[in-house]
Amino acid sequence: MPGPHKWRHRFQAHVTRWTVPREAILNLLMSRPSKHMSAKEIYASLYRMYPGIGLTTIYRTLDLLVRAGLINRFTSGDGQNMYEFKSEEKKEHHHHLTCIQCGKIIDYSDFVEEELEFIKKIEESLARKHNFKVLGHNIEFYGLCDKCK
Amino acid sequence: MPGPHKWRHRFQAHVTRWTVPREAILNLLMSRPSKHMSAKEIYASLYRMYPGIGLTTIYRTLDLLVRAGLINRFTSGDGQNMYEFKSEEKKEHHHHLTCIQCGKIIDYSDFVEEELEFIKKIEESLARKHNFKVLGHNIEFYGLCDKCK
DNA sequence: TTACTAATGAAAATGGTTATCATTATCATT
């Protein structure tokens, strides 16, 4: 019997039932904004409090949350998917700086203003030129972090 | 007994022997610049002329070519890696526009000038701010193509 | 409380990629 929740209504636009695992997964991601986690890491975190939880449900719920627009999914260097809670604030839009050695992921939001403006310009051009409906973008820089270089 | 090859010297900076499978893979990718192929697709293409070729060797050679800087590797929407021959010309630097419905990948190089300038600016800022050595970037826009929207 | 059925989770399947290892082929040397 899950409880009330700030995001319950948004969730329910995509799915009918509000369940314990769904609440747990969303709460975990919300509790650590700007924390990047894999499905396995989420499973490990929740296993203590919910020993019965299944990895399958984690994957399904993450899909759901991505579709509902509450979290972001991106692919880390080693191929597995990572997830992070998506803040409501536009100003917190950010991109990633990834260390190819240790896998560390740094959020950065320098030049967001300029960047978003530039991105918008490119998107409009691409939409016109290729008759393409642009829905989003992935921008990532990679290299060696402080410790690894 | 593989033959001479334009890139043989560049190849041999990373590895000692010049072999038939290596030549075949490189030739295939060179013959279709701006064509994006998966390891499996490369395997299928080469199988006719080289029925003995192994998928393992394809993966190993692709790694090699990426390390040698002759090809690009990037991850497609469905998780598998794609490869493309990398042109020498700086001016042919491009990014990708991917259809999330049918998987079509469009190369675009609009705004490369501005884009590269902007990227350089960000890279310098990130290097300074996070003491990070930036080695490259991945920039991709996604959405729905002409046919799929 | 009941009934409907969406959601769950254990188990098996999938699929791309990597590791192992006996065999083969390249290439410097003879």
Place this chain on the structure above:
DNA sequence: AATGATAATGATAACCATTTTCATTAGTAA
């Protein structure tokens, strides 16, 4: 051209993140 050291190959099995299957459980409207 023949030899030999060993890098490279390829068949096979392993790996591992993710998905599918299906019997069971639990959320919700009535």
